[in-house]
Amino acid sequence: MDKISFDxxxxxxxxxxxxxxxxxxxxxxxxxxxxxxxxxxxPVLFSMDRDKxxxxxxxxxxxxxxTVIKDNWNLGVTxxxxxxxxxxxxxxxxxxxxxxxxxxxxxxxxxxxRFSVAAVKTSLRxxxxxxxxxxxxxxxWVPIKVNVLVWRIEQDRLPTRVELAKRRIVLPSxxxxxxxxxxxxxxxxxxxxxxxxxxxxxxxxxxxxxxDDFGSTVDMLGWQNLVPNIGRDRKLVRxxxxxxxxxxxxxxxxxxxxxxxxxxxGVVALVKSMSYLWIKYRSNNIRIDWNDWVKYxxxxx
Ligand SMILES: [Zn+2]
Numbered sequence: 560m561d562k563i564s565f566d567x568x569x570x571x572x573x574x575x576x577x578x579x580x581x582x583x584x585x586x587x588x589x590x591x592x593x594x595x596x597x598x599x600x601x602p603v604l605f606s607m608d609r610d611k612x613x614x615x616x617x618x619x620x621x622x623x624x625x626t627v628i629k630d631n632w633n634l635g636v637t638x639x640x641x642x643x644x645x646x647x648x649x650x651x652x653x654x655x656x657x658x659x660x661x662x663x664x665x666x667x668x669x670x671x672x673r674f675s676v677a678a679v680k681t682s683l684r685x686x687x688x689x690x691x692x693x694x695x696x697x698x699x700w701v702p703i704k705v706n707v708l709v710w711r712i713e714q715d716r717l718p719t720r721v722e723l724a725k726r727r728i729v730l731p732s733x734x735x736x737x738x739x740x741x742x743x744x745x746x747x748x749x750x751x752x753x754x755x756x757x758x759x760x761x762x763x764x765x766x767x768x769x770x771d772d773f774g775s776t777v778d779m780l781g782w783q784n785l786v787p788n789i790g791r792d793r794k795l796v797r798x799x800x801x802x803x804x805x806x807x808x809x810x811x812x813x814x815x816x817x818x819x820x821x822x823x824x825g826v827v828a829l830v831k832s833m834s835y836l837w838i839k840y841r842s843n844n845i846r847i848d849w850n851d852w853v854k855y856x857x858x859x860x
Contacts, residue, residue, distance in 0.1 A: 577727065579660035581615030591615060591662075592651050594718050601644040603636060621657040628652070647816045656729045700798045700841045701834075705805045712745055712776050712804060719743045736814045737821050746776045748811060755807055757823040762803050762830055766796065766856060792857050795838070799856060802834040831856075 575590035576583075584591050587598040587605055598605040605611070610631075619626055628634075634645050697706050711717050720733040720743040735743040737754035749755055750773050763769060768786070773779040783789070783796040806829045813819045835852050838845065851858050 575665055577663040577665055578615065578655060579658050579662040581619060581657055581662065583662045584615040586613045586615045586618045587611055592655060597651075601647065603638060603641040604634070604644050604648070607633070607636070616657070619652075619655065619657055626652050626655045626657055643817050646818065650816065653731055654723070654728055698794060698798050698801060700794070700838045701801050701805075702837065705801050705837075708805050708808060709780065709801045712749060713780055715745050715776075717745050717748070717808070719745050719748055721745075721747075737811060749776050749804055749807060750774075750779055754810075754821050754823065758803060758807055758826050758830070761823065761827045762799065765827070765831070766799060768796070795857060798838060799830065799834050802837070803830050806830045806833065 575594075578584065578591050581591075587608070588596050588611075590596055593600060598611075613631075618629055618632060620629055621627075628648075634648065636642060636645060708717075715722070720730055720735075722745065724730055724733050733742050735741055735747055735752055737748070738752050740753070741747050741751065770782055773782065780800065783793050783800065786793070786796070789796065803826075806826045809829070810819075810821055810826045814821050831853055834856065835847065835849060839847050847856075
């Protein structure tokens, strides 16, 4: 079962839990908070824990409206990574809620879809037959993780605050952490957020392309298909759009989990450097030079 994967995720990570009393949930190894097991999310804390098979109910308890950790978990860490993980524990505590109900196992984080063989089969059909419906084709010039992220954006399947709230995860707020103005839906993060707008404006100026404002993520991800006469640039533009989405989401997670201050300039620099590295080493027949690339990425086409 460990070897079976589903759009880049191991099968056992597709099965997640809507937390009830936490008695049937392995704190570290099951997916019950966020989209991966906590042993992956918090490797430092996991490595220090003596009880790697502890259940959620033996680790957390509900005190009135607050979820708190029980005394048996020693969070004394000194490394930077460890401290940032402890901050994320605080965030988890602000989201998690232990109730008297039984835990519910769900498939692929879809609310209401309980884990069953039928649900798995339906998803398998979706993965095999669904590819052609996507405007964003897979691009081998960027890593699989970037392709998967973009696929999830197009499917509205990223754990933004609005999506988490839809899954009945209790959050202090559903407002976007980047602009602090609107609700954090998937399309807000990548299209209508002022922060994303700042990033895209600079990326488009760098590419010397000037699309109109996009109404949705689907418009944005399909845009390069509508530009006439760009030939091989089309794949390059697509790759740059994908890397930009990945960089925005990475910055968003830094803001949420590490309390960093969002920086447009830093994200744009990341887009330029990562797209350069990935395309240079992953495309067989394009020789690109950093000094030219950083001025205008379409110069070779
Ligand atoms: Zn925003």
